Amino acid sequence: MTISTENKVWTDEEFIALSKDGHRYELVNEELVDMGNSGMEHGGIGSFLGGLLAIYVRQHKLGTVCDSSTAFTLKNGNKRSPDVSFVAKERLKGLKRPPRGFFQGSPDLAVEIVSPNNTFEEIHTKIVEYFENDTCLVWVIHPDEKYVLVYHSPEPDHFLRPQDSLDGEVIVPGFSVSVAELFEEWDF
DSSP: OOEETTTTOOOHHHHHHHHGOOEEEEEEEEEEEEEEOOOOHHHHHHHHHHHHHHHHHHHHTTTTEETTTTTTTTTTEEEOOOEEEEEGGGGGOOOOSSSSSSEEEESSEEEEOOOTOOOHHHHHHHHHHHTTTTTTTEEEEEEETTTTEEEEESSSSEOOOOTTTEEEETTTTTTTEHHHHHTTOOOO
């Protein structure tokens, strides 16, 4: 659902307070977009990948990893919330703790997990905005089809299947996870 808030300038505090109604929002072209709930599969993949990435990043002191409740304020004023994100330590210089509000700019790595309610147009628009705001790497995970698209620009560069590995490249050096692990069936 989209709610028009034309000409409204949102402070970080006002935008954060919106979540008290139990919803997650993004601000897109001066309109509030209710991101809704995505289901357990979506959340499980995001938590698994985000957890692996967070442990790796912290152990190697590379920066910070955030979950889908974290919004990034982009140059055009939009506030976007990737499902998982990474910001490199070089962009966090001078900070001792994460800001209470939103990060100004986009993450170095943005991960989007396609939900049943997502459209390809929505995902593509986000990807374009991430790269316009200096994101270097985007992973788009397709749970239904069990593949990952890797982007270094608004056009995908790599199509990864379960037999492939998802690599952090120079953005998260040394990080790698098997694509199959993202979609692994439970065996308990």
